[in-house]
Amino acid sequence: MQIAISVLSPAAVSAIVSSFLASTVEIVEAFTIVLAVASLQGWRPALSGALGALASLAAMVLAFGPALERVPLSALQILIGVALLLFGMGWLRKAVLRASGLMALHDEDKIFSQERSALLNASAWAAGLAAFKAVLLEGLEVVFIIIAVGAGRGLLVAASAGALLAAALVLMIGLFVRRPLSRVPENDLKFVVGAMMSSFGCFWTGEGLGVHWPGGEWALLGLAASFLSFGAALGACMRASLARIA
């Protein structure tokens, strides 16, 4: 009963949703590289590299995860809150710039072609290493998101569930279509995730510093809505202003 209540809390729902959306973005990016390796060198080096990276990530989590338990809660909230603010605001900024046309949109098809060209004359070992690096680097962001969203508040299971769901969904669709998942609305996802991560960052930094948010955890939804609506308005305003100049 207690688990059901905690799963339904606004923080748990936000943790699952933000972890799911953010992980989708990262896993789609890693999948593009692994697919490029597989299309040139076969699935063996691609999967070896990807599985090696997943094992390295698991080792990192096992090595550093328990250390987080020893950090006092308010220090952990400030540390993770500030990290989430920096990470989330960075994503939100990029999403606004892309939505307004100030920055080129992320193009999975283009990245797939570039990666294939780069690996054209590579050995199976080098191709496997490329898959390893892609999964390790994107996976590192997923691990950060899970820890940042879940640590210190008993939401690690909720955040991990969101990420696992994203991995299952991307891999299922990816293995079925066997093409880069360029139709995933990467920038829209980044917009929503950036707003959610920023709201988590604001909330936890504030809590760590002694701020009592009105409505408790429900304030998270208000913060997310504020970041999202401000970002969307900013993007629309910049797009209109650029159109006037052109």
Added chain:
Amino acid sequence: MGVLGELLRELASMFFGAPRLALPLLILVAIVAAVAGAGWPEIAGAILVFGCLALLGENVFNEARARKHSKR
């Protein structure tokens, strides 16, 4: 060293990919900490929220202005 170097670079870019936004954000958090420490947690919370939104707006406007000037 290659993979480790890339890993560290990726880690740094996760948080400081946009230094003109990251640095002011850190300064904002320091100000918020000072205000909360002085016994005004509600004001500190408001400064944090509106400060973040203001910094985002300022950063995007500056980026747009810089690109406009570079096009001239």
